[in-house]
Amino acid sequence: MTRRAPNDPVSVVYIVGSGRSGTTLMDTILGSHPDLYGAGELALLSVSDFFHQIYCPCQNRVDECPFWLKVVEVWFQRTGLTHLNQHNELRRKFEGPQMRGFTRLMREKMIRTSAFTEYALQTTELYRAIREVTGRTMIVDSSAIPMRALSLSMMPDIDLRVIHIVRDARGVAWSLKKGLKADPKAGIGASEVPRPVWRSSLTWIAYNLLSNWVCRQLPASNVAFCRYEDLSSSSESVLRRFGEFLQIDFEEIIERIKSGGALKVGCSFAGNRMRMKGEVRIRLDTDWVQMLSPREKQTVLRMCGWLMRQYGYQLKTPCISLALPAINSTAHDPVHP
Numbered sequence: 001m002t003r004r005a006p007n008d009p010v011s012v013v014y015i016v017g018s019g020r021s022g023t024t025l026m027d028t029i030l031g032s033h034p035d036l037y038g039a040g041e042l043a044l045l046s047v048s049d050f051f052h053q054i055y056c057p058c059q060n061r062v063d064e065c066p067f068w069l070k071v072v073e074v075w076f077q078r079t080g081l082t083h084l085n086q087h088n089e090l091r092r093k094f095e096g097p098q099m100r101g102f103t104r105l106m107r108e109k110m111i112r113t114s115a116f117t118e119y120a121l122q123t124t125e126l127y128r129a130i131r132e133v134t135g136r137t138m139i140v141d142s143s144a145i146p147m148r149a150l151s152l153s154m155m156p157d158i159d160l161r162v163i164h165i166v167r168d169a170r171g172v173a174w175s176l177k178k179g180l181k182a183d184p185k186a187g188i189g190a191s192e193v194p195r196p197v198w199r200s201s202l203t204w205i206a207y208n209l210l211s212n213w214v215c216r217q218l219p220a221s222n223v224a225f226c227r228y229e230d231l232s233s234s235s236e237s238v239l240r241r242f243g244e245f246l247q248i249d250f251e252e253i254i255e256r257i258k259s260g261g262a263l264k265v266g267c268s269f270a271g272n273r274m275r276m277k278g279e280v281r282i283r284l285d286t287d288w289v290q291m292l293s294p295r296e297k298q299t300v301l302r303m304c305g306w307l308m309r310q311y312g313y314q315l316k317t318p319c320i321s322l323a324l325p326a327i328n329s330t331a332h333d334p335v336h337p
Contacts, residue, residue, distance in 0.1 A: 010127045011159045013246065015142040016149045016214065018207035020175035021167035022228035024272035027142035028280045029231070029239070032253050032263045036246075037136035040268030040275070042126065043095065043143035044189075046088035050270060054189040057265045057275050061184070067133065067267040075129040079122050087126075090119040095147045105150055120155040127158065138246070142271060146210040153218055161246060162218060164211050166311050167228035169304035170297055173200040174288030177296075180273075187273035197296045201303040208307060227311065232284035257282055 013030060015023045024040070031038020044050050056065040063069070072084075081087060094108070094116060095101055108116045127139045141148075152160050179194035195203075215223045224245045231238050235257050239250040256263065262279035274280055292300075301308075305315055 008128070009157050009159045010124060010131055011138040011161070012127055012152060013138055013140045013161045013163065014149050014152055015140065015144060015163050015165055016146055016211045017144055017165045018167070018172055018204045018211075019144060020172045020272075021144075021165050022231055023142040023144045023165060024268075024275055025228070025280065025282070026163065026165055026226070026231060027140050027268065027271065028263050028265055028275065029235070029253065029282075030140045030242070031266060031268070032256075033248060033250060035136060035248060036138045036140055037130060037134045038140045038142070038266060038268055039130055040141075041143045041270040042141045043091065043145055043148050044270045045126070046084040046091055048084050048088070050189050051084055054184045054270060055187060055276065056267050056269070057187075057278055058267050062269065065267055068269070070133050071126075071129050074132055075126050078125040078129060081122065087119075087122050090115065090122065094119055095145060095151050097145075097147070101147050102150075105147065105154065108154060116154075119151075120157075123152070124155055124157045138248075144207075146207060146214045149211070149214045150217065153214070160218070161222050161224070162215060163224045163226060163242075163245075164208075164215055165226050165228060165231070166208060168288075168313060169201060169204045169308055170292060170300045171228070171285065171288045172204050173197040173296065173300050174292050176200040176203075177292075183273075185276075187271070187276040189270060197292070197299050198303065201300050204304055205307060208311075227313075229284060232282055235282055 013036065015026055017023060027038040027040060030036050050062075051068075052061075052063045054062055056062050056068065058065055058067070060066075076082065093101065094104055104116075107113075127141075130139050131137070141152075149160075149162050152158050153162075173195075176192075176195040177197060177200065180188050180192045182188055182191040215225075224242065226238060226242075236254050239254050239257075242248070243250045253263070260281070262281050264279050265275045265277070268275055301315055308315060
């Protein structure tokens with residue numbers, strides 16, 4: 001039986017969007033602030049195959065990492081859980097990629113079941129455990145999955161802020177076209193076969209449209225929008241906007257980035273393999289400009305161009321240089337009216 005701490009909300013910053021869009025980079029940047037902890041893709045924490053195979057940026061395997069072992073110990077003490085699979089079964093039920101998960105969450109909005117109540121309590125206690133171990137006041141979860149954002153928004157003891165990050169679909173297509181071989185020590189938990197650009201385009205559309213929809217279900221003041229290209233090339237402006245959004249002063253991090261300094265990566269779970277270097281320097285990745293063929297670029301634009309334009313992309317140029325939308329103003333954001 002999960003023990004619940006009354007009147008003890010936990011602040012969560014959730015990063016949502018399509019994969020390979022800069023979620024790990026944003027997690028690292030936000031987690032560099034002493035009040036925030038960049039925890040990585042927490043949706044995967046209860047997946048035993050990942051927990052017992054992949055490595056942490058501290059170079060320990062996750063199931064041998066002192067930080068994650070302490071988090072799980074505190075989490076299990078708070079909830080009465082004895083095995084990760086107990087939580088993972090509920091996670092798959094309500095946040096699985098299939099439409100069944102979406103249907104279940106829609107039903108939960110009308111009639112709250114004991115299963116979701118238990119899942120909400122377990123999930124909230126996970127964030128509380130991380131807060132207790134780290135001493136940070138906000139937990140950053142970069143799982144990216146829209147269904148998880150919706151699920152978290154329905155949990156009464158989570159004070160949720162959502163950041164929707166979008167990357168040029170051509171950049172995402174190139175990243176997924178490369179594929180990856182499983183290399184747990186390098187932070188790659190499972191092999192990913194190269195994807196054709198048409199398939200990546202469909203995924204990009206689906207994830208971002210669902211992210212749009214989820215963001216519309218939340219109060220406008222709890223939602224922010226960001227392009228990966230702005231985050232990488234206009235970090236100062238973006239972080240000042242996030243400072244207003246989260247009521248956090250990012251000036252120290254802004255100065256570190258401006259001076260070319262690296263941002264340290266803490267013990268985070270899963271995510272882009274860049275985290276395994278232990279530190280990150282911000283660089284705009286536009287390799288797709290040279291690496292995608294003209295035909296592949298046109299395929300992506302034919303499929304995704306209509307939505308890219310709504311996100312402010314200038315489709316005839318590889319990079320963008322646009323005025324940033326106000327962080328809490330939907331008047332400048334046609335995608336989140």
